Amino acid sequence: MESEFVRWLRTRLPSSPLLRVGPGDDAAVLQASDAADEQVVTCDLLCDGVHFRVGTDNARRIGRKALAVNLSDLSAMAATPVAGFFAVALPRDRSVCAEELYEGILPLAEEFSLAIAGGDTNVWDGPLVISITLIGRCAGGASLLRSGARPGDHLLVTGQFGGSLLGHQFDFQPRIREALWLCEHYSLHAGIDCSDGLLLDASRMAEESGCGVVIDLQSVPIAEAAVMMAKRQGDTNSALEHALADGEDFELLLAVPQKDAQKIIQSQPLDVSLRCIGTFIEQPGLWQATDAAPIPLEPRGFLHGGSL
Amino acid sequence: MESEFVRWLRTRLPSSPLLRVGPGDDAAVLQASDAADEQVVTCDLLCDGVHFRVGTDNARRIGRKALAVNLSDLSAMAATPVAGFFAVALPRDRSVCAEELYEGILPLAEEFSLAIAGGDTNVWDGPLVISITLIGRCAGGASLLRSGARPGDHLLVTGQFGGSLLGHQFDFQPRIREALWLCEHYSLHAGIDCSDGLLLDASRMAEESGCGVVIDLQSVPIAEAAVMMAKRQGDTNSALEHALADGEDFELLLAVPQKDAQKIIQSQPLDVSLRCIGTFIEQPGLWQATDAAPIPLEPRGFLHGGSL
Numbered sequence: 001m002e003s004e005f006v007r008w009l010r011t012r013l014p015s016s017p018l019l020r021v022g023p024g025d026d027a028a029v030l031q032a033s034d035a036a037d038e039q040v041v042t043c044d045l046l047c048d049g050v051h052f053r054v055g056t057d058n059a060r061r062i063g064r065k066a067l068a069v070n071l072s073d074l075s076a077m078a079a080t081p082v083a084g085f086f087a088v089a090l091p092r093d094r095s096v097c098a099e100e101l102y103e104g105i106l107p108l109a110e111e112f113s114l115a116i117a118g119g120d121t122n123v124w125d126g127p128l129v130i131s132i133t134l135i136g137r138c139a140g141g142a143s144l145l146r147s148g149a150r151p152g153d154h155l156l157v158t159g160q161f162g163g164s165l166l167g168h169q170f171d172f173q174p175r176i177r178e179a180l181w182l183c184e185h186y187s188l189h190a191g192i193d194c195s196d197g198l199l200l201d202a203s204r205m206a207e208e209s210g211c212g213v214v215i216d217l218q219s220v221p222i223a224e225a226a227v228m229m230a231k232r233q234g235d236t237n238s239a240l241e242h243a244l245a246d247g248e249d250f251e252l253l254l255a256v257p258q259k260d261a262q263k264i265i266q267s268q269p270l271d272v273s274l275r276c277i278g279t280f281i282e283q284p285g286l287w288q289a290t291d292a293a294p295i296p297l298e299p300r301g302f303l304h305g306g307s308l
Numbered sequence: 309m310e311s312e313f314v315r316w317l318r319t320r321l322p323s324s325p326l327l328r329v330g331p332g333d334d335a336a337v338l339q340a341s342d343a344a345d346e347q348v349v350t351c352d353l354l355c356d357g358v359h360f361r362v363g364t365d366n367a368r369r370i371g372r373k374a375l376a377v378n379l380s381d382l383s384a385m386a387a388t389p390v391a392g393f394f395a396v397a398l399p400r401d402r403s404v405c406a407e408e409l410y411e412g413i414l415p416l417a418e419e420f421s422l423a424i425a426g427g428d429t430n431v432w433d434g435p436l437v438i439s440i441t442l443i444g445r446c447a448g449g450a451s452l453l454r455s456g457a458r459p460g461d462h463l464l465v466t467g468q469f470g471g472s473l474l475g476h477q478f479d480f481q482p483r484i485r486e487a488l489w490l491c492e493h494y495s496l497h498a499g500i501d502c503s504d505g506l507l508l509d510a511s512r513m514a515e516e517s518g519c520g521v522v523i524d525l526q527s528v529p530i531a532e533a534a535v536m537m538a539k540r541q542g543d544t545n546s547a548l549e550h551a552l553a554d555g556e557d558f559e560l561l562l563a564v565p566q567k568d569a570q571k572i573i574q575s576q577p578l579d580v581s582l583r584c585i586g587t588f589i590e591q592p593g594l595w596q597a598t599d600a601a602p603i604p605l606e607p608r609g610f611l612h613g614g615s616l
Binding site for chain 2 (some may be wrong): 048098
């Protein structure tokens with residue numbers, strides 16, 4: 001439904017010379033008025049019962065997550081955070097107060113030199129909603145889009161995947177510094193952050209790039225939390241299945257030319273591990289590597305909502 | 309509560325060289341990276357039961373209002389709309405669909421050459437929430453702030469006030485063109501749009517400017533709808549009281565040097581009428597003009613929420 005809606009919307013939008021990337025990527029890219037810099041704007045709304053649970057999760061963690069999710073989008077564009085706008089609808093029963101949310105927001109904003117530049121605070125009879133818009137900038141028009149992957153590129157990922165429900169969904173570190181460093185030192189063709197599931201987000205990247213991607217399932221880095229999830233009574237998924245489809249890992253998926261990919265994997269230049277888990281190919285679709293020809297793979301994941 | 313929160317937040321915010329005006333005005337002003345232009349960003353969130361009622365108000369009008377409210381903030385900064393970001397939480401019962409909202413948003417966006425640059429769409433168990441962030445620009449750093457009024461300035465207003473509940477709250481025209489034209493041809497010291505009530509917003513302008521304002525109640529332009537509201541059975545307010553405190557008029561309140569104010573009032577250069585309803589004075593506070601000395605006036609209004 002969601003992508004249908006985006007398609008419908010795209011057909012309705014008047015074009016704008018100022019808008020370099022509109023609906024469809026992790027964030028929009030605006031031409032800076034007179035400079036070589038590009039401006040990157042991202043907007044994510046989080047609601048009680050979907051992205052967090054008021055009563056179970058404390059407000060500070062909720063606030064931090066709301067900002068971190070948006071910073072993760074900026075990281076996927078290789079953008080430096082500039083300014084943030086925070087709109088909230090607070091429950092009238094005072095089960096959450098704005099200050100507590102900001103106790104989670106402020107340290108993370110400071111860590112990434114993000115100016116909290118405005119917002120809107122409302123009180124209503126409904127549950128908590130937080131909507132955040134972030135503005136970032138990319139030096140020299142170097143925004144990393146989803147759509148730049150080319151056949152032959154390797155698919156590199158940061159960190160581990162799966163089991164984010166056990167805590168990572170709140171505590172993850174947005175990969176801003178990692179994305180900026182890699183962009184500065186290597187040629188990256190495309191990037192996306194993994195919010196809705198590794199397979200789903202990888203297939204989106206391939207689709208937007210007009211190509212396909214073959215995943216080597218044995219190379220997928222599985223988080224300890226995914227192993228723990230799989231062991232829980234009643235859980236019918238394997239640790240690998242959790243890693244492939246849980247979502248909210250907020251790790252980077254990057255399309256990197258083979259030569260640079262090999263250098264990155266060999267040198268492991270970041271504090272977080274980098275792993276090659278697949279290759280982009282001409283044939284559209286999502287594929288599983290086998291000893292013989294690749295076989296189709298279902299792009300499983302968890303849909304929270306959808307960015308325009 | 310709200311302004312207390314903003315004050316608290318202001319004390320917590322790290323300063324940013326890029327941020328010329330942060331929390332506290334109608335919108336934030338960011339230095340454009342390398343140009344003389346300033347960037348203006350506004351963010352308003354609207355919720356079911358507070359700003360509109362799903363079931364009573366149709367979705368197209370709701371969508372239009374959500375955008376118009378934000379455009380009105382840009383008008384109060386004398387900013388030209390550039391790009392908009394739309395985040396929504398849609399009720400799972402499908403009582404509202406995103407497309408209908410956009411049927412109201414798109415024509416207004418087109419009218420003001422606003423690029424719909426991104427957003428986020430979610431479905432949840434709660435009522436409808438719409439959060440909009442708009443980016444605008446001001447040529448040559450000419451943003452019109454709330455805080456620029458000086459003693460001796462006249463308080464000019466566009467249009468009429470009161471009774472917006474009868475329809476104007478949805479059908480109002482954001483005063484973008486009017487603000488830009490006036491800014492280009494006259495010296496304006498300060499501006500605010502009337503969202504929470506004429507008296508309340510006038511007093512905010514005076515407070516932010518470190519001065520006071522005397523209102524001549526007999527000069528306040530009263531909307532036909534305010535007269536109709538006052539006549540309704542059970543309504544205990546006069547038409548004037550509706551005009552002073554109803555809110556959601558979305559007209560401009562402008563602090564204009566006496567000489568320019570007189571020229572504007574005499575020439576009536578806009579399609580909408582302009583009226584002088586008061587004067588800024590050194591003595592802080594909100595005052596009512598009388599034949600003798602001004603007497604204190606209560607800053608009545610309707611608090612929907614609060615911009616940071």
